[in-house]
Amino acid sequence: MSEKSTRRQFIDRSVRILGFTAIGGTAGLLAKRASGNAVFQVDPFKCTACDLCRTSCVLSHSAVKAVNDFDKCGYCQLCPAYMDVTSRPDEKGIPAGKVCPQDALKRRVVGKEDPDDPNNNYYEYAIDETRCDGCGKCVKACKPPAGNGSLRLEIRYARCVECNECSILIACPDNAIVRVHTPGMAPTTPATKARE
Amino acid sequence: MDPNQETKKQSLADRFREKWFPPAAVIGAFGAFVAAVFRIRPAAKAVQAPAKNTDLTSISFTRPASSAVILAREYRQSAVLGNAASAVPFRRSLEGIAMAAGGNIVALGDDEVRTFDPNGKLTRHWQAPAKASCIGVGPDDRVYMGVSGRVEIFDAGGAHAGGFTAGERDRPAAITAIKIFQNDILVADAAALLIRRYNSQGTQIGLIGTKSKTGKFMLPNKSLDLVVDAKGVVLATDTGRHQVTSWALDGSPLGAFGKFGMSDPADFVGCCNPVNLAVTPDGKVVTAEKMVARVKVFEPDGKLLAVIGPENFDPACIHIYLAVDPQGRILAADPVRREIKIFTQVKKEGRGAEAHE
Numbered sequence: 380m381s382e383k384s385t386r387r388q389f390i391d392r393s394v395r396i397l398g399f400t401a402i403g404g405t406a407g408l409l410a411k412r413a414s415g416n417a418v419f420q421v422d423p424f425k426c427t428a429c430d431l432c433r434t435s436c437v438l439s440h441s442a443v444k445a446v447n448d449f450d451k452c453g454y455c456q457l458c459p460a461y462m463d464v465t466s467r468p469d470e471k472g473i474p475a476g477k478v479c480p481q482d483a484l485k486r487r488v489v490g491k492e493d494p495d496d497p498n499n500n501y502y503e504y505a506i507d508e509t510r511c512d513g514c515g516k517c518v519k520a521c522k523p524p525a526g527n528g529s530l531r532l533e534i535r536y537a538r539c540v541e542c543n544e545c546s547i548l549i550a551c552p553d554n555a556i557v558r559v560h561t562p563g564m565a566p567t568t569p570a571t572k573a574r575e
Numbered sequence: 576m577d578p579n580q581e582t583k584k585q586s587l588a589d590r591f592r593e594k595w596f597p598p599a600a601v602i603g604a605f606g607a608f609v610a611a612v613f614r615i616r617p618a619a620k621a622v623q624a625p626a627k628n629t630d631l632t633s634i635s636f637t638r639p640a641s642s643a644v645i646l647a648r649e650y651r652q653s654a655v656l657g658n659a660a661s662a663v664p665f666r667r668s669l670e671g672i673a674m675a676a677g678g679n680i681v682a683l684g685d686d687e688v689r690t691f692d693p694n695g696k697l698t699r700h701w702q703a704p705a706k707a708s709c710i711g712v713g714p715d716d717r718v719y720m721g722v723s724g725r726v727e728i729f730d731a732g733g734a735h736a737g738g739f740t741a742g743e744r745d746r747p748a749a750i751t752a753i754k755i756f757q758n759d760i761l762v763a764d765a766a767a768l769l770i771r772r773y774n775s776q777g778t779q780i781g782l783i784g785t786k787s788k789t790g791k792f793m794l795p796n797k798s799l800d801l802v803v804d805a806k807g808v809v810l811a812t813d814t815g816r817h818q819v820t821s822w823a824l825d826g827s828p829l830g831a832f833g834k835f836g837m838s839d840p841a842d843f844v845g846c847c848n849p850v851n852l853a854v855t856p857d858g859k860v861v862t863a864e865k866m867v868a869r870v871k872v873f874e875p876d877g878k879l880l881a882v883i884g885p886e887n888f889d890p891a892c893i894h895i896y897l898a899v900d901p902q903g904r905i906l907a908a909d910p911v912r913r914e915i916k917i918f919t920q921v922k923k924e925g926r927g928a929e930a931h932e
Contacts, residue, residue: 398598402605453795455846456815457835459866464837464845472835498816499789524865524893525845527796 417560419545423531425555428515428522432532435550436513442538443513443547445483445506451529454489454501460521460530461486461504473497478520483510508535648872648881650905650918656695657682658914663689663697665913671710672898672908672915673718675731680898680906681718682915683710688718688733693900695917701733711753711760719760721750726762726777739777742767749797756803759824763799763811768792770801770811772824783809783826792820796847796865798894804854812862814847819860819873832877840871841879853897853905861905863895870895870907870918883907883918 421432421443432443457464457473461484466476478484486502493499513532521530534547534556548556657665669684678693683703688710690699704727707720716731724747727738741762742748749766760773761783768791770783784792792799793815801811808829809822818833833849836842843849845866853861859880860873868888872881888895889911896908905918 395598398602402602406605453797453815453846455795456793457817457846459846468836474837493788496788498793501793501795524868524891 417558418534418536418541419539419548419556420534420559421532422555422557425553425557426515426518426532427553427555428519428532429552430514430516431550431552432513432515432547435547437540437542437546438538440538441513441547442534442540443532444508444511444535444538445513445515445517445530446533447504447506448529448531449503451527452504453527453529454503455526456497456500456502458486458502458504458521459525460484460517461502471497478516479511480514480516481510481512483507483512484517504530646879646881649921650872650881650883651921652887652916653904653919654695654917656680656691656915656917657684657689658912663700667913669908669910669913669915670708670896672896672906673710673712674898674900674906675712675716676714678900678902680900680915681710681712682908683707683720684913688720688729690731693902699732701729708750709752711755713755714757717755719753719755721748721753721762724748724750726750726753726760726773737777739773741771741773751798752800754801754803756807756809756824761801761803761809763801765794765797765799768794768799770799770809770822772826781824781826783822783824784811784820786826786828787820794847796850796893798850800851802852802854804858805856806858810852810854810860812849812852814850817843817848819849819852819862819877821875832873840882841873841877850894851897853899855899855903855905856901857903861897861899863897863907865893865895868892868895868909870897870905872905881920887916887918888912 433441436442460478462474463476463478464474466474469475483506484504485507486504488500489503490501515532518530518532520526522528545556655661657663657669665684667685669682671683673681675681675690679698680691680693682689682691686703686705687700688703689697692698704720704722707722709721711719713719717736718729718731720727720729724742725738725740728736730736740747741750742764746766748762748764748771750762751765752763754761758775760775762771762773764771769785771779772781772783774780792811792813795815798814799812801809803809807824809824811820811822813820813831817835818831820831821829823829833843835844837844843864845864848864848866849862850865851863855861855872858875860875862871862873863869864871867885868890869885870883871879873879883905888907888909891911892909894910896910898906900906903920906915907918908915
């Protein structure tokens with residue numbers, strides 16, 4: 380009898396130890412995750428620029444902004460993300476309409492400008508983030524095959540308030556909002572803003 | 576019932592209450608705490624995304640019916656090579672085509688060079704060098720490939736027959752096309768935005784594209800294609816200007832046609848077109864476009880003769896590699912669907928066929 384009791388006690392003890400180890404491990408992992416430099420970010424390969432970043436962010440002016448990857452950009456004269464190529468052309472044959480409803484995509488000539496023939500110029504495109512609301516119209520228009528795919532949406536950490544549960548992540552139909560561990564690139568939270 | 580058994584059951588229940596309930600309660604409480612802190616909820620209800628069919632590739636660029644265009648030529652698909660239904664399909668890639676002697680078709684894909692006879696039967700295949708980016712075939716059936724800034728030369732059976740480095744010492748060429756005319760090897764260098772002319776020994780003997788207002792091609796899409804017609808006129812894509820440009824072999828500019836436009840089918844759409852070129856035995860210019868994946872045939876002066884529409888190609892194509900066989904059939908390689916479509920002319924120019932002005 381005493382032998383049986385000892386075995387039962389051993390099993391009890393083992394199960395308890397395993398249980399508490401599992402709880403401790405889970406707590407440790409969660410604590411590490413909570414305290415680590417993990418941030419929400421947009422996966423450009425999944426993003427379809429559906430406009431939900433603009434409407435779903437808890438901020439009135441979304442923390443998601445368009446950014447241009449200059450290495451990929453073609454510096455096009457006829458940029459399909461800048462000008463609405465389906466709009467009526469002006470007297471020079473260049474489409475008059477713009478893609479961005481906020482007029483947040485700005486361009487300037489790089490290198491020597493040919494004022495007579497804009498086809499001889501390269502243009503650098505940059506985002507005015509004070510205007511950009513993250514609607515992604517430019518990103519969509521720049522996707523291949525129309526463009527080189529240099530424009531993408533990004534969560535800007537200076538604006539992101541790092542909700543425990545990102546509302547854009549919940550809304551995103553393409554699971555394009557991902558948690559990225561980026562040591563040293565934690566977003567500026569309200570607490571750190573206050574300290575600053 | 577055996578009283579001992581009853582006692583045993585009671586003792587098990589008691590044991591559960593005494594020994595298992597406390598840890599279970601702790602685990603449950605901890606779970607509730609975690610759920611509260613991290614706001615773990617069931618999967619959120621998917622939000623209805625806006626319609627995705629607003630991309631530019633789905634827009635129709637044809638003219639309204641009231642101003643329908645009657646074109647002088649019409650092409651219909653007559654065969655397909657290398658697709659999933661064929662004996663040897665291209666499974667991973669299709670990166671270029673060229674015509675060899677006797678109307679044989681040479682294709683680069685799946686890290687192989689495959690030769691088809693004019694009826695589309697695979698007659699030969701051999702391993703291509705890694706990172707081969709484009710293919711050209713000389714009149715002697717030697718195969719030329721652009722490989723990481725070098726032109727590598729092989730005989731028809733795949734034996735290495737030489738090669739040379741293209742570009743400058745500190746800036747290797749980004750080779751996007753190779754064409755051979757008599758003893759000259761013409762290499763499109765999309766990094767330097769020009770065409771390099773080499774002799775058969777691999778010595779650079781000239782540059783094409785430098786005698787323009789900007790001194791180079793405008794290539795926002797970082798790709799340059801060229802073709803040489805029977806008279807030795809070099810035709811090249813100037814995608815940023817939406818033009819097909821023509822040059823003498825010594826680099827002198829001879830002319831250009833084309834402009835941007837989204838409604839007239841003779842115009843080139845999007846940011847940078849046309850992306851690929853070929854020339855027919857009777858001197859007509861064949862172009863391929865991206866954004867609206869289509870192939871067009873022009874007179875050398877830019878008069879539109881035929882359109883092979885986007886219904887024939889994958890809309891995601893950023894290239895449609897072109898070649899024309901000695902019978903005038905247009906071969907168009909779709910790198911997304913990994914198939915070579917052959918189009919045959921079914922309507923000849925003549926009375927009643929009004930060419931598009």
